[in-house]
Amino acid sequence: MHRAQKHHMAQLDLAFTPAQSRLLRVVAHYGDAPPRMADLAARLEVVPRAVTTLVDALEEQGAVRRVPDPANRRVVRVELTGTGRATLDALRSARRSAAEDILAPLSAEQRDTLGGLLAALVDREGPHR
Template sequence: MVTTPEHVATDIGWALFATVRRYRHLTDELLADLPGGPRGYQVLMGAQQGGPSSQLALAQYLGLDRTVMTYLLDDLESAGLVERRPDPADRRVRRVELTEQGVTALCAKRQRLKCVEATLLAPLEPEQRETLRKLLEVLATCDEPGSGAG
């Protein structure tokens, strides 16, 4: 099925789906060597950015089932990219932390993803790219639907 201007003009969901589908097409091969592929990348990003530090909180933040998260972290840990350490405040809680190897791998992936991003955004003028980034930041960081300005 082809995305047409009519699809995009009448349905933001369709436009987002088509854009994400294209992004995934461009990134799947790039992320294939990471345990978990795109999900593994998201876990590394979440752990690196100082977001939720516990295994359960990170799973909830990323929208992953906790069992899926356990297997994914097992694979990332076996690859030497993350470590699960007991939280000093509550030893029942496992904190997810990047290893040096994980930091290196994440930095390399981020650099290559910048090239993919440039390809994806090539049809836009520089000002449009910046506007899109700012708008996506607003949408991605609002706490709940309808909480943004408007």
């Protein structure tokens, strides 16, 4: 899946690492309430310094921006820019296209079976049982 997605991203001329792509998805998940840097580190299960590095790179590309928290100016929040939203849409499109490529050889019945199997795995207690 990763290889197919990378191929589709290359066609779109997107130069984002998987970690940067994941950070964009996590920031978007928060919607209109931009997350704190600490929230991102906890959600991504990484040290805060790793988030700083990711945000630095994405900010340089114009995909995110740091904004002060209106209630506490010492707190930094991260929000998507218009470029970040467009990039996220392109990344989602690349992921969808990659999934379609991978699943193309399967019949509708086989896809349903695979979907059920994957759902059963996801419904378990998660990867960190």
